[in-house]
Amino acid sequence: MDPRVALTQQLQALETVPDSYIVVSPELIILTASNAYLLNTLKRREELVGRYLFDAFPDNPAAPEANAVRNWRASLEQVIATGKPHQMALQHYDVLDPDRPGHFVERHWKPLNTPVFDDEGQLRYIIHSSVNVTEEVLSRRALRISQGREHDALAEAERERQRLSHLVMHAPAAICLLQGPDMIYELVNPRYQQLFPNRELLGKPLLEVAPALRNTLVWEQLQEVYRTGQTHQEQDMCIPIVRTTGAEPEDSYFNYTLQARYNEHQQVDAVYVFALEVTEQVKARQQVQALYQELDQANKHLTRVNADLDSFVYMAAHDLKGPINNLEGLIQALREALPTPLPPEGDLVLDMMQGAVVRFQRTLVQLNDVLQLHQAYDPAAPPVDLAAIVDDLRQDLLPALQQTGGVLEVDADACPLVAMPAKSLRSLLYNLLSNAIKYRHPDRPPHVRLNCSTHDGFWHLTVQDNGLGLDASQQASLFALFRRFHNHVEGSGLGLYTVKKIVENLGGRVEVQSELGVGSTFSVYIPN
Known part of the structure; x- marks a missing residue:
């Protein structure tokens, strides 16, 4: 080699x-x-x-x-x-x-x-x-990080237990205490202070520090808790924060709890604010939602493109028939109009033109078959009798079996009914069985076995032959449209593509095992 x-x-x-x-x-x-x-x-x-x-x-x-x-x-x-x-x-x-x-x-x-x-x-x-x-x-890295975090959390918990009096000042959340109806800062922990770096908060009214909160829902919630004493919780609330003096407010997102503090007379005198900033998480979710919207638009665009492709195939398969038939008629008219006998080169040119027309007509028929295959799926079709379909196919294949001395063995007792359209099942089996006979080995008559069983929620149809077989490179592209590996017999390259498309439309799969010179086994799995 x-x-x-x-x-x-x-x-x-x-x-x-x-x-x-x-x-x-x-x-x-x-x-x-x-x-x-x-x-x-x-x-x-x-x-x-x-x-x-x-x-x-x-x-x-x-x-x-x-x-x-x-x-x-x-x-x-x-x-x-x-x-x-x-x-x-x-x-x-x-x-x-x-x-x-x-x-x-x-x-x-x-x-x-x-x-x-x-x-x-x-x-x-x-x-x-x-x-x-x-x-x-x-995973190992995440485990190390997780173990490190766990160790830190345990250490932090122990430290917190040792200094309960300083819980608020060391809490990971932003915590403050707003006193009176004017919401004057009485306590601010470091995390809360980070929201307003380099700014003095203690002793100042909330609206003086954050005037953008005036007449907002947050201000109304603070006032409501102060009046009623009822705790209020909020998730993903957008709050404009001026983090540095003179800067424009930044939209920030918080999960927070507002809880009343009572004095010795059981009257509300202040409101605790426990807040966690979730700006990054919210914006990340917004980005994901935007990506989902883009994906939805892309899917809709793909649907339109597929519809356009179907329209093009329909046009190619139908609208071009008339012009091609006219061209064939013109060639025939030209042949009749020319004086006879024609010189050899004239006959050759006319034959070449006629051959080109015939090939074009064949291509249009194949395009029409592909279009019908894409449009033929009917999910509501009732189950069909497999044995009846096989008996009908045996009559169609009988001349080929007799001509080649072939044998067709069938074992379908385990699948009396198969849930797929009768037309699809017939097309699938005909393509597999006729291929098994058509691509027989020249040294032996074809021996074809059709078997059906149920396995893991699937009908499992197998067609096994002793024919020419395929090598690994041929198997890799076996189901491609118009793909042929043998030119010594008639064929269009649509048969196995049709089988694969039918099975995929039903949510199943088709597999092949083959050895060159020994034979092939096609396995079809259809959900039951």
Whole structure:
């Protein structure tokens, strides 16, 4: 086999393995990467292949202590020099955030660099396998932080128990005591003082310190508590705060409790204020809500785009039929109008024109089939009798079975009824069964087995054959629209795409296991 073809097949096989791999040349040019590696690094394969490794994965300037590029380069150079694998230590190597240019997403890895040689002992490429242990590292970090916080909290609790008389002054909340109907500051703890840095509060009326509170709901609540003695609580209240003299008020958000203080005559003489500033949390929620709104708008836009695409397909599949048929008629009229016999080159040109028209007509029919597939889903359709559908299909497939000497075995007793539209079930089974016969192995008659069982809330339909089979690279793109791998039989490339779309419309999935030259097994899972 051509070494380049062999290399290409090896790289394609690595792309679908479940582990996280990236493959680089001895010159550190990226050759390919597995799907798992792309998922872990937030990359697309076309962004990586052909690029210099460290251009695609630069250092995070915000984490210079990680020395990520330097460590990886040193390991690769060691592998190239010694020809031996090198297990790297735990690495902090962040990846670029595709949604925020210039920003990085934290990642931690356990990497291993392994050389691969050709038959002549020359280094062909290096496989960099890496286990993403970010969650484990972050969990350990969170545990340390949590343990540290727990330790601090216990120490703080012990200190607070030792100085109960100073509870208010050491509380984490902003606390003050406002005396009389004018709400004059009688007590202010340090946290409250931080709201008004470098300003004297004690002995001054609240409205002198914060005149923006006049005629606001906060002022009315303070007055109401002073008059009635009833405690009042508020969440996420927006209060304009002038934090420095001469500055404009800043909208700040607080959770607070207003509680009356009684004198020796059981009369309210002051109001306690216990407040926690939650400005950052509220603004963060507002940002999340804004993002949700943007996402909703994006979804609505996508819906409109999909509708436009359906309209385009409809136009292409229907509105172009007339002009194409007219063109076919014109070609026929031209053939009849020209003198006979035509020179060979004239016949050739007319045949080429007629062939182009036929191919265009076939494409329009296929587009119409795709459009109908997108519009055919009916979630309210009643369950159908699987055995009846299979018996009907057996009659349709009988000529092909007799012509090839094929055998169709059916075991569907476990699924008397299947909850999907009859038309969809028939189309699904016909495509799978006819493919099993159509793509038979030339050295043996087709032997096809259809089985149905129930498993974990799904109907499990399997179609197994002993036909040509598929290699790994073919399986990766098997269900793509208009994708064909064999040209020795008629086909449009719509069959397996139709199967996949039908199953996905029902909330299910389709899988394939195949071995080249041995056969294939298609497994369809439909929710029951």
